[in-house]
Amino acid sequence: MTLAVESPYWLLAVLLALLPLFNTAMRTNPYPYTVLIPADALSTAIVWGIRCLSAATIIALVLGLAGLHQTEQIQERIGYGANIVLLIDRSNSMDTNFIGKTPEGGEESKAAAARRLLTGFVQKRPHDRIGMAAYSTAPLFVLPLTENKPAIQAAIDATALPALAYTHISKGLGMALSFFDQTAMTGSRIVLLVSDGAAVIDHDSDTALRQLFKQHNVRLYWIFLRTASSQSLFEPPKDSRDDNAQAMPERYLHQFFSSLDIPYQAYEAENPDAMQKAITDINRLEQSPLHYQERVPKQDLSTACYRAATLGLLLLLAVKCCEVKR
């Protein structure tokens, strides 16, 4: 714990705390011969108590004026969780519902369902460090890996904005993986891809991504928000002529991920409940010890100082009221 003050010159006033040693601020009564007053330990103790209380009050006031605060600091914590990067698809199609139409009335768009379920997911995992990236035509950097839950919640809420244009997944994956560049190798690393479609990964990106996935030792979870009309990830096409990357980008992306030789799990979510199951699964699987550093922000202690000073002054006032008046 490191303490600091805003204006150190005020600290010179701490010397005022010596004043109670010389004067207890009590009304004095003349007395002919104090030598005759018997020694009284309780009185002596009370006098020193009053002096210490006065000095403490003055010190508290001075520290309050000087602006005492606790500096920003980094605490090492160990929790059960993971480094999770949420990679969210922000393409147009996310704003449609699970049957590919613009949501009407009480219906929920895929983006809204993703938002609701991710909110619940984040709340259930208190110790995770979560980052967020989105992608459309270009990748969008949203939030670095952090344990700050309100920030994560705000980032998830921000996806309520209307979606953007197309789907360029390889750039998005590249950005999601870049989140781990500066992260220590503690806990498991997860990329949670939430998308409703895929795009072809070109050859250059293919090579780069393979290398990055290996390098960062990342687990990949893909929640595929499948629209009723689109193809499944797992079923081969009925017509073998359709079996190419342009016609079935999702299937080929799945095959690409499977060939990466990393822990990979794909979930096909055809409705909000299926997505819920996917998230529960991840929640259950990813519980390994995580060693992370938590950033505690600067904390102002002057309020506490003033509170202590007020308490001290009230006590001194009470003492003053106990004084004998003649």
Next chain:
Amino acid sequence: MSQIFQYCLKGLSRSVFAGKHASQWMSNGQLFKRHAPFTANSDPRRIDVRASVLDPFAHYQVRTYQQHSLLDVTLIADLSASFSFNGERAKRECLQTVLLTIAYSALAVGDYFAFIGCGQQLEHRWLLPANRHSGRIEAFATQLRNAPDSPDFSSLAHVAPYLSKRRSLVFLLSDFHVALSSLPPLLHALKHHDVVPLVLWDTQEYEQLPAWGLVTYRDMETATTRTLFMRPALQQQMRTAYQQRRQQLQNSLRALGYEPLFLNTRPFVEQLNDYFRQRSR
């Protein structure tokens, strides 16, 4: 001041001047002392025929009687700061009352009255030489109210030159708030005299203390402060301390041959009368 008290000297007065108090001189009086040769006391009215006839040398024998002489009465007062304490009664006013009581009692029997005010230094303005002028004494008593507070009354040790050469009656009015060990050197100058220590304490010093609460006392002489958490137990302790002090002071003064009079709230005349009545017994 109508009230006066009767005082007497322990032993005989040595003043040659006729007065009210029994003296060591032989002269006219009521109490027969002895026979003296006519040449020594040539008063033919006092010739004792029987004694003259019986005298083997055939000298005339004259009866001599104890003379009553004057007595010098001196009041020495403490002008230290502690003696300006204003409690139930202001001590300085008590001093004035005592001064006038003693002075009038002395004047009433024709004795001389003198006053010595003792501070740290002896100051001439607080000395009143032996006199019998009531007006002068009253004016002095009024003036004495303005006497400044002194840190102590150590000049008591140096009062000998200002006292009568002959044995006299000395009243010493003080609160005796000094270390008991310093009393013998202080009172050394008074050893030839008949000293009556008058101890004046205020009831607020030791009797009328607050039962509960915080109180800060500042010593009037040394300015040191004592903060006390008053409670019945401490109140009782302080009373006990003063009782002990009273006992110790009495013992110390008696060891020097003086019987102290602890003044209380009764009129001073009554207390002084009682004191001398007890002493003459």
